[in-house]
Amino acid sequence: MAQTWTVLKILQWTTDYFHDKGIESPRRDAELLLGASLGLDRVGLYLHFDRPLEESELSAYRALVVRRAKREPLQYILGETEFWSLPFCVSPAVLIPRPDTEVLVEESLRLAGGHRILDVGTGSGAIAVALAHELADAQVVALDISPDALAVAERNARRNSVEDRITFLQGDLAHLPAGPFDLIVSNPPYIPAADVEGLMPEVREFEPRQALVGGSDGLDPYRALARQASFCLVPGGWLLVEVGIYQASDVQRLFADAGLKEVFCRDDYGGVPRVVGARTGVVDRAV
Ligand SMILES: C[S@@+](CC[C@H](N)C(=O)[O-])C[C@H]1O[C@@H](n2cnc3c(N)ncnc32)[C@H](O)[C@@H]1O
Structure with missing residues (x-):
């Protein structure tokens, strides 16, 4: 029986x-x-x-x-996850937002001195939506190279009722929009190409490669962001990025070499250096 x-x-x-x-x-x-x-x-x-x-x-x-x-990730099977205590749709077109990235949102809220924000590599829209949700006057530009990711991000903006304050833009982080922005925030792809094969099957086989790999040493996106920050930010504007394990000191050096000021690093709640930030110099207006 x-x-x-x-x-x-x-x-x-x-x-x-x-x-x-x-x-x-x-x-x-x-x-x-x-x-x-x-x-x-x-x-x-x-x-x-x-x-x-x-x-x-x-x-x-x-x-x-x-x-x-x-080993398909649970979040893809369910079609959704939570980030910053908000509901997000996810599909294999986007990286599943991680709790560690909430530290980047916290630092953005702490330092955002104005309402014009650029989220580079928005993916599911996690950061852009969380910031628009928290900052009532924020005007966010959410940039991604993947049109499929942008479609998911737009859906998440509507789901969290912030779609009127986010502009979605398809483009390459090598050519950022001119702005000017008060804050540029990014959780870019940062895994060194050779490290992908050592990742958990959930990540390696299901999450988009484009969302993971940041060139041979994982630092290419940070180089591009550091190079452009001064042109896209207002004087005194902040560039804040999430970094992978062991990358914080390299990224701090890249930011300092690009002439950015007040370079700092913040750990996540697991004690891993997770966010690197720096700001453009304030122009001396004295004549
Ligand atoms: C690590 S994911 C971050 C997604 C989301 N911001 C988060 O924190 O969950 C990186 C994102 O950058 C995008 N991306 C990769 N290369 C890019 C490029 N050259 N220009 C713009 N976006 C890019 C990927 O499509 C992906 O959505």
Whole structure:
């Protein structure tokens, strides 16, 4: 006789299965996928542990489990994630926004001295949308080379009701718009090309290469940003970037060599140097 699968039983089975597949948070992922299949949140699942699953529910859930077992990121399967406590749609056209990037938003809010902001490599629009959400008078230009990413970012701006204050622009960070901007913020692709093969399968096989690789040493986008910052920022305007592990001192040097001032670095909450910032010199207006 076929066995009856209850919510609890299938959660336990999936947790073991995901664990064997090397998935980092097997129980959490099982709960989120089952919740999505049944239209229940995690508390709802806990209240219905003994509920038997119908065959149609089982087969819908099985399809999601197969995808996750192949290491497709949970966020792509669910089609959404959270950043800065706001909801974001995600697709394989965009990098999944990471909690570490919230430190870059914090620093932007701390230092933003004016309302004209440029977000370079906007991807899902995470940074642009979070800043527009927090700063009522912000006018953000969100730039990306990928039209598919920009379509996702526009959707996220509408979803968070900030679409009237963000302009989406397709372009290459090698040629930034003239501005002038009060703040340029960027989480650019920064992985050295040769390091991609060593990344987790979720990242290596599913996230867009264009969002990951920053040239042979990972620093190409920072060079381009440092070179252009003085031309696109107002005097005293800030350039703030997220950096990868071990890159902070190189990026600080690049910024200083480009003539930027007050170069600093801030750690993320895991103690990793994560944000590098610098500003253009204030022009001496004395005659
Ligand atoms: C690391 S992702 C960051 C996405 C988003 N800002 C975030 O923090 O989650 C980098 C983004 O830069 C974009 N990008 C890559 N090369 C670019 C280039 N040359 N010019 C403009 N954007 C570029 C990618 O398409 C991707 O969306």
